[in-house]
Amino acid sequence: MHVHSFLGGHSSGTFSEIISAAKANELQFVIMTEHLEQDFDTASMTLHGEHAGVLFVNGNELSNENGDRTLELPGRIKPTPAGAAELQGSSQIDVPVTIVAYPEEFKEWQKVGLAGVEVFNVYTNARRIKPVVAFFDVLWSRRSYPELLFALYYERPNESLRLWDQATTRSRSTATAGNDAHSNIGVSLRDSSGKTLVGIQLDPYEVSFRLVRMHVLIEQNKTLNQENLLAAIRSGHCFIGFDFLSDPTGFSFAAESQGERKIQGDEITLDADTRLLIQTPVPSTIRLFKDGNVMLGETGASSRSVPVTERGVYRVEVYLPQLGNLAAEKPWIISNPIYVR
């Protein structure tokens, strides 16, 4: 999710590179988010539909007058200033899924229709790298261990998570992670005239797609198409996996109450028997959050059943301490919330 091609500027990536990187990663879908252009329609020109067995959604990354940026899925086929007004009368299916991008810089949190927050962005994370220190790490390890390099510099996005936690206390909000893949993040050493002496590209699509992914939960009797995919994201039926640490497939966060079972993204009514059920594919450290605060942390577990006695917004982060210091305090999985009402 959150991929740019050559279409919106800032990137040199071609469709062929993106498709082959998706295939190399065995991805089932890629969500394109092209920047708008004045003279042509990037959403209708970018990858859309199925290519080489991968579903592509043609989204846009928008920038408002106040600098706020959002991802809009699908994108604006015909960008018009009246677009928002037109949408008001249309059905839910026609309204794009709007995700707050770069939440640390976002201002208009009260805006109607925000479906979620991009709590992690590979590009934002990469900007924190100290270039001189990174340069030698990159020289040494880039070819053999691009994931290890990312592990070294990847940090829990504390501030974005805090802002998203706040948003979830106002209304339901889906957390997403963005690869923000441009195929052009580089570390370079320049001489005093600004001439590049050595330039190294850090984010070819294939590496970027391996680092962090959206894992989406779609009912088994439904097919994976754009409508079902976007409905699942809007509903929070999805979680963030830092797949470069380990495959998080099999992670589950659910709630049960009065014989009813709900999954992440859903609301459930508090009752005497309400429980949260957490399962991870390997033993891990499970942290359960309520309204943004850790209420339980347990190491070495792969399943957990927690009785709930208070209403609130509950979500889970999972860590892999067995990977050592490099992965400590860096989440492997970030779930979406269950809203106990």
Ligand SMILES: [Zn+2]
């Ligand atoms: Zn972007």
